[in-house]
Amino acid sequence: MRPLRPALILLVASLATACNGGAPVTLTFAGLVGGQPAACGTTYSGVGSTATDLELEDFRLYVHDVRLVTESGEEVAVTLDDDDWQVDDIALLDFEDGTAGCESGNPGTNATVRGTVPDGSGPFVGVRFRLGVPFDRNHADASTAPAPLSFGSMFWSWNLGYKFLRVDARTTGLPEGWLLHLGSTGCEGDGRGNVSGCAADNIVDVELTGFDPASDTIAVDLADVLSGADLDVNAGGAPGCQSGVDDTDCGPVFDGLGLSFAGTPPSGPQRLFSIRAP
Amino acid sequence: MTPRWEYVGRVRHATALLALLCLAGCQPEDGPTYEWNLPAGFPTPPVPDDNPMSVEKVELGRYLFYDPRVSGNQTYSCGSCHRQELSFTDALPVAVGSTGSNTPRGSMSLANAAYHPRYTWANPVVSQLEDQALVPMFGDTPVELGTPDEPELVARFSSDPMYLDLFSAAYPDDADPITLGNIVRAIACFERALISGDSPYDRYTYQFDDAAMSESARRGLELFNTERLECFHCHGGFNFTDSLRQDRSVMDEVAFHNTALYNIDGRGGYPEPNRGIFEFTGDRRDMGRFRSPSLRNITVTAPYMHDGSIETLDGVLDHYAAGGRTITEGPYVGVGSESPLKNLFIHGFTLTDEERADVMALLSALTDETFLTDPRFSDPFE
Structure with missing residues (x-):
């Protein structure tokens, strides 16, 4: 009997935690271009390898599988609240407000991920999450899905699934538009939602250290991820980088995302997300 | 006023x-x-x-x-x-x-x-x-x-x-x-x-009736969903539009787009009184921006575009293939493809005769006789 007692206490404690809903945690993100707040219709200078001017017209992304990391290196999963911006532990970050050229967007914005962790599981020193939509939710019809998976403007088609990251912009060299649409490619399916798998899931693993969720912000800076990309020309494929394996504009962009492109591994981890202390 | x-x-x-x-x-x-x-x-x-x-x-x-x-x-x-x-x-x-x-x-x-x-x-x-x-x-x-x-x-x-x-x-x-x-x-x-919702496309897609849609229409569906044609961006989802509301929506998705149908002044201008939501906002960037209509039953709704200025679906495909319409005579002369206000996805494409027939077969499959x-x-x- 005796050895069982601590386990029993733990079980009771965890049940109590579940009933209490755990400790709330909010991760705050900041959409940026070169350190400046991202805003529809704003023009940013010095972006990409040609230091072009970039006018922003959309900036949204999905994240999922959010975990906080304790000092001992243990991962604690964050259970996301279900609300207008989060469903089944998938969240949409939305840095556009539908104004001034953001014609694909909508008025709502969201810069936080809200959820709970088990009581007493902190303090935390790091955060991990994945940019994208998990495979088992990625190939349903967005036009009938619950929010925030309901946005058709964030959906390609059943075979391709969602745009994990959508950035629409106009640049000096491409006034008609430069687009970054990240998503899975090479997906095998029948165009009716039956997808067996994708050659490249293009989901980005993010791991950030030195993070205090109570005070720090997670910067999502487009200038950092696009630093090696020439945004003034469309070298091949669809305008900008739309993830296609023949879309040669994607090489330097995928490198910034820490993703392999057309068989070439990235030079390092992703550069889109970083920690900003207050 | x-x-x-x-x-x-x-x-x-x-x-x-x-x-x-x-x-x-x-x-x-x-x-x-x-x-x-x-x-x-x-x-x-x-x-x-x-x-x-x-x-x-x-x-x-x-x-x-x-x-x-x-x-x-x-x-x-x-x-x-x-x-x-x-x-x-x-x-x-x-x-x-x-x-x-x-x-x-x-x-x-x-x-x-x-x-x-x-x-x-x-x-x-x-x-x-x-x-x-x-x-x-x-x-x-x-x-x-x-x-x-x-x-x-x-x-x-x-x-x-x-x-x-x-x-x-x-x-x-x-x-x-x-x-x-x-x-x-x-x-x-x-x-x-x-x-x-009882078109051949619906029977093929939602009722899994493989015989409902021809091989040609199925190829057309694939083309429709490519970055080459870009159709699906504005005409996606079950209702073939990017302006959609359903009971699980928490925010309306309202999209108005300039499809480079006109460029009467070299600055993307549309002729009055059809200048899109510019008529409401007065913002020049809203010039020529109209709501994407659903493509359901599109074969029976000719003529096309907000002002009926394209008579056939073939003509509509020509317009998008050119990345915008060029008008060479009359009061509305202009090169739509050079409009600075056109939607990012209107970048033009080429279609073989067979591919064009496939896209048309898909569009025909959206006609719901019921x-x-x-x-x-x-x-x-x-």
Whole structure:
């Protein structure tokens, strides 16, 4: 009997935690271009390898599988609240407000991920999450899905699934538009939602250290991820980088995302997300 | 003040009137839940709280929709410009009102209108069918139906025993159910019931009937969903549009796009009075931005675009393949593909003859013969 007692206490404690809903945690993100707040219709200078001017017209992304990391290196999963911006532990970050050229967007914005962790599981020193939509939710019809998976403007088609990251912009060299649409490619399916798998899931693993969720912000800076990309020309494929394996504009962009492109591994981890202390 | 703004002001006035009528006429509905009988794959349409669906209101709305007594001179009904066999369009480049005036734009299909977050071609504020109905009824620039003011309108229906029964059944808790508000609400209920989801595409996609869609149409569907053609960005989802609302939406997705149909001044200009939501916002970047219509039943809704300026679907494909239309003569000369305001996805493409046939086969597969002939949606006076 005796050895069982601590386990029993733990079980009771965890049940109590579940009933209490755990400790709330909010991760705050900041959409940026070169350190400046991202805003529809704003023009940013010095972006990409040609230091072009970039006018922003959309900036949204999905994240999922959010975990906080304790000092001992243990991962604690964050259970996301279900609300207008989060469903089944998938969240949409939305840095556009539908104004001034953001014609694909909508008025709502969201810069936080809200959820709970088990009581007493902190303090935390790091955060991990994945940019994208998990495979088992990625190939349903967005036009009938619950929010925030309901946005058709964030959906390609059943075979391709969602745009994990959508950035629409106009640049000096491409006034008609430069687009970054990240998503899975090479997906095998029948165009009716039956997808067996994708050659490249293009989901980005993010791991950030030195993070205090109570005070720090997670910067999502487009200038950092696009630093090696020439945004003034469309070298091949669809305008900008739309993830296609023949879309040669994607090489330097995928490198910034820490993703392999057309068989070439990235030079390092992703550069889109970083920690900003207050 | 341009005529367009007067028109907007008039509609706002009428909207306020309707709001008052609704406040006065609202009562809890205890009747059975309306059965949508939705096609497979379709979400439930959103319904405003003050106008729940009922079989009786849909039926009353059907009579009113097809009744010329709604127009001032009693010659025109809603159905005059929205003919069922044409997916509730009228085959005209621009609609013609009951007194012979041309409206600036073509009659839009009413198929699946329940899912639209905004109504008409380019109106960022009309977000309910109840409000939209007031535009053709009471708009005077131009006159469409020229509907008389409420007392005369009510008198026309109050003298008809059939309508006394229909209104009583639709609004059983109202002592005097024949009101402008109740007329509009019933028409809106009928329009929400106009669900089109039995096309070959639907049978193939949602009912997994492989034989429903030809090989050619299936190749067309693949092409439709490529970054080469980019069709799906603006015409995606079950309703083939990027302006969508369903009961699980938390925010309307409202999209208005400039498709480079015109570039009359080298700055992306569109000819008056069809300059898109620029007419409302005055923001030059909104020049030429119109709502993406659903492509359902698109083969029967010619001519195309907001002003009916492209006669055939082949012509529409030519326009998008060129990345914008070039007009070489007449008052609207300009190279659309060079418009600085055009949507990012209008970048042009080339199609082989076979690929073009495949895309056309897909578009044909969106035609829902059941919907176009459904007796529930037909003119009860015929």
